[in-house]
Amino acid sequence: MASSFVIRTPCSSANIGPGFDVIGLALSLHLELHVTIDPTTASQRPLNCAITYEDQSRSTEAISLDPEVNLITRVALYVLRCHDQRAFPAETTVHIVNPIPLGRGLGSSGTAVVAGVMLGNEVGRLGLSKERLLDYCLMIERHPDNVAASLFGGFVGTYLNELKPEDVARKEIPLSEVLPAPAGGIDTGNRPPAPPLGIGHYRKFQWAKEIKAIAIIPDFVVPTANARNVLPQSYSRADVVFNLQRAALLPAALGSSPPDPDMIFLAMQDKVHQPYRKTLIPGLTEILQFMTPATQPGLLGICLSGAGPTILALATDRFTEIADRIVAQFAANNISCQWKLLEPAQDGAMVISK
Numbered sequence: 001m002a003s004s005f006v007i008r009t010p011c012s013s014a015n016i017g018p019g020f021d022v023i024g025l026a027l028s029l030h031l032e033l034h035v036t037i038d039p040t041t042a043s044q045r046p047l048n049c050a051i052t053y054e055d056q057s058r059s060t061e062a063i064s065l066d067p068e069v070n071l072i073t074r075v076a077l078y079v080l081r082c083h084d085q086r087a088f089p090a091e092t093t094v095h096i097v098n099p100i101p102l103g104r105g106l107g108s109s110g111t112a113v114v115a116g117v118m119l120g121n122e123v124g125r126l127g128l129s130k131e132r133l134l135d136y137c138l139m140i141e142r143h144p145d146n147v148a149a150s151l152f153g154g155f156v157g158t159y160l161n162e163l164k165p166e167d168v169a170r171k172e173i174p175l176s177e178v179l180p181a182p183a184g185g186i187d188t189g190n191r192p193p194a195p196p197l198g199i200g201h202y203r204k205f206q207w208a209k210e211i212k213a214i215a216i217i218p219d220f221v222v223p224t225a226n227a228r229n230v231l232p233q234s235y236s237r238a239d240v241v242f243n244l245q246r247a248a249l250l251p252a253a254l255g256s257s258p259p260d261p262d263m264i265f266l267a268m269q270d271k272v273h274q275p276y277r278k279t280l281i282p283g284l285t286e287i288l289q290f291m292t293p294a295t296q297p298g299l300l301g302i303c304l305s306g307a308g309p310t311i312l313a314l315a316t317d318r319f320t321e322i323a324d325r326i327v328a329q330f331a332a333n334n335i336s337c338q339w340k341l342l343e344p345a346q347d348g349a350m351v352i353s354k
């Protein structure tokens with residue numbers, strides 16, 4: 001008999017200023033996988049899987065419908081193959097509905113990875129806990145901030161365990177071995193490296209109910225890998241202490257009701273990633289500084305969302321006014337934008353039976 005379910009996964013904004021690779025916030029824009037498994041259909045397809053894709057994000061990148069290439073199904077196959085299941089159950093169809101803009105700093109890849117591990121777990125009937133699924137996510141997306149937010153929901157602080165030397169080697173296995181290059185439908189029969197236990201952990205923080213997130217999304221892509229390549233290998237003690245001081249304040253500042261705008265604005269400052277990413281995002285330095293809670297009522301703080309180019313402005317009201325001002329700053333650099341008013345998504349990725 002056929003079965004159907006939906007996997008719903010929120011997008012995320014990572015860092016929130018000083019919490020580089022540590023802090024993440026799940027937001028109310030959801031990737032959905034509408035999955036049907038119909039064993040009565042004789043499978044004609046490679047890997048027993050057919051993909052369709054519905055773009056609701058206004059992205060121009062073409063998403064592959066080949067299950068060996070598509071990030072979501074590739075990740076699901078990784079989880080399945082770690083459990084000696086070589087393909088999807090016959091006959092699986094996955095309809096992807098994606099409103100998350102690609103390569104803009106709203107964690108589209110982390111969300112896709114989370115949806116992929118949830119898909120592998122569900123179709124393979126593996127019964128893995130979300131804590132274990134986080135390990136699988138971290139073998140692919142190697143910083144925990146986006147994936148933990150999308151998997152568990154809410155406003156999270158994350159950390160990686162100090163692993164035993166043999167486990168460190170397993171965690172650092174090149175991505176090409178975790179997600180091997182497509183073999184053109186030929187099953188190599190290789191079992192991929194399973195993740196060590198308990199790589200990553202998270203803690204949920206409070207989020208003050210008055211605070212909403214405005215995402216100002218420029219019409220250009222900054223691949224996260226490029227935005228990580230512009231960062232230095234080492235930092236001055238002064239810059240590290242600057243970020244530690246603010247990162248330690250941030251959860252209390254964003255969790256206190258009513259919010260204190262000056263405290264939040266200060267707690268969202270950063271010297272570890274944003275200053276270096278200005279080379280990829282025209283006008284970034286000015287955009288992060290041109291308004292403050294003193295000059296813009298309703299504003300609490302501004303930061304780069306993830307690796308950018310999206311700007312995240314936290315605010316209690318006057319959302320349109322704040323968004324319009326940031327859009328105008330980008331327009332001064334000949335960059336057009338869309339913007340969205342989002343809320344924290346307290347529920348993480350979930351499977352909904354149909």
Ligand SMILES: Nc1ncnc2c1ncn2[C@@H]1O[C@H](COP(=O)(O)OP(=O)(O)O)[C@@H](O)[C@H]1O
Binds near residue numbers: 061072103110224225
């Ligand atoms: N829903 C999806 N389905 C397939 N691939 C996706 C999906 N979402 C994101 N990706 C892949 O992730 C890439 C973007 O990842 P990345 O550069 O990390 O940006 P982001 O900040 O959006 O996570 C896309 O170019 C695409 O290859």
Ligand SMILES: N[C@@H](CCOP(=O)(O)O)C(=O)O
Binds near residue numbers: 020022107305
């Ligand atoms: N901590 C990472 C977060 C990347 O987020 P994304 O949404 O841009 O993928 C970083 O800052 O590189």
